Amino acid sequence: MSSAVGRLEDKRCVVTGAAGGIGRAIVEAYAREGARVVAMDLAEPLARATWPGDRVTALPCDLADRGMIERAMGEAVALLGGLDAFVACGALKWGTGSFLDLTDHDWDRYIGVNLTGTFLTCRAAARAMAAQGNGGRIITIGSVNSFMSEPNAAAYVAAKGGVAMLTRAMAVDLGRQGILCNMIAPGPIDVPNAKGIYEEPKLAGEVRDEVALxxxxxxxxxxxxxxxxxxxxxxxxTGSTITVDGGLSAMIFGGMR
Ligand SMILES: NC(=O)c1ccc[n+]([C@@H]2O[C@H](COP(=O)([O-])OP(=O)(O)OC[C@H]3O[C@@H](n4cnc5c(N)ncnc54)[C@H](O)[C@@H]3O)[C@@H](O)[C@H]2O)c1
Incomplete structure (x- = not known):
């Protein structure tokens, strides 16, 4: 029998967007490393998800609903008996059309879920960690779109830019409490919700040209x-960004290679 201790043994963690491609991989990796995890997402995708082992508890939370966020974060911390790490991963995917056609409704939705939802959940996590008094970790999932734009994605890109500066602002304000705040900026990641778009010839060609790997x-x-x-x-x-993008943001004019 293995007596190996996991890298996150007994850490108490909450992950939003947990039923999605990246969130699910984070929940599974955390559980594999010995953490206990509350997996949050919208009720419907969460109801379809199954989790390995007995370290994961599913808890519905709509990031567009302030009251639900407060209740769910409180319930998660009570379930775990505290909070060591919080991962803000839940978000609406890009695709709101050209800037000229961007509606007030879509702007409000994307800023509401992707930026305000991140703020509200991070604030609840930070308050729980500060009350405990032994620090903690807050990890936001931004994007290469936190720094670089792309066509037809103004609301998504603006929200992700906000997540980058929110993360730095939290790092500054929470350092004294030992709460470390960092962002991960993914590049193109093939998740089930991407529905095979990276196999379409045009996008596959762009990825080959623009991503070093x-x-x-x-x-x-x-x-x-x-x-x-x-x-x-x-x-x-703290206040740092880990970019995981296969070299996308290290390069311009990749097609010239
Ligand atoms: N896949 C990529 O290429 C990529 C690239 C850069 C950044 N990201 C970021 O990674 C994170 C995870 O994305 P993913 O690729 O796994 O996508 P995904 O669509 O598989 O997962 C996103 C999850 O967020 C949840 N969500 C959406 N609206 C919500 C709401 N109102 N309340 C609660 N949950 C809600 C969805 O139900 C879904 O499970 C997101 O923040 C995304 O912006 C993804």
Whole structure:
């Protein structure tokens, strides 16, 4: 029998967007490393999800609903008996059309879920950690779109830019409490919700040209960074970004290679 101790042994963690591609990989990696995890997402995708082992508890939470966020975060912390790491991963995917046609409704939805939802859940997590008095880790999932735009994605990109600065602002304000706040910026990651778009010839060609590793990443690539940011070893890192994008943002004019 193995007596190996996990990298996150007995850590108490909450992950939003847990039924999605990246969130699910983070929940599974955390549980595999010995953490106890509350997996949050909208009720419907959560009801379809199954989890390995007995370390994961599913809890519905709509990131567009302030009251529900307060209740669910409180319930999660009570269930776990405290909170060591919080991962803000839940978000609406891009695709709101051209800027000229961007509606007030879509703007409000994307800023509401992707930025305000991140703020509200992070604030609830930070308050729980501050009350405990022994620090903690807050990990936001931004995007390369936190720094670089792309066509037809103004609301998504603006929200992800906000997540980058929110993360730095939290790092500044929470350092004294020992709450370390960092962002992961994924590049193109092939998740089930992407429905095979990375196999379509046009996008596959763009990924080959613009990504140094010439392929989309896997959710597990992001989970590996999320494990690192939650473990004790990453104790002098806050306000930072880990970019996991296969070299996309290191390069311009990749097609000239
Ligand atoms: N896949 C990529 O290429 C990529 C690239 C950069 C950043 N990201 C970011 O990674 C994170 C995870 O994305 P993913 O690729 O796994 O996508 P995904 O669509 O598989 O997962 C997103 C999850 O967020 C949940 N969600 C959406 N609206 C919600 C709401 N109102 N309340 C609660 N949950 C809600 C969805 O139900 C879904 O399970 C997101 O923040 C996304 O912006 C993804």
């Amino acid at each position: 010439e392929r989309a990443g896997n959710p597990e690539d992001i989970a590996a960074a999320a494990v690192f940011l939650a473990e004790d070893g990453a104790g002098y890192m």
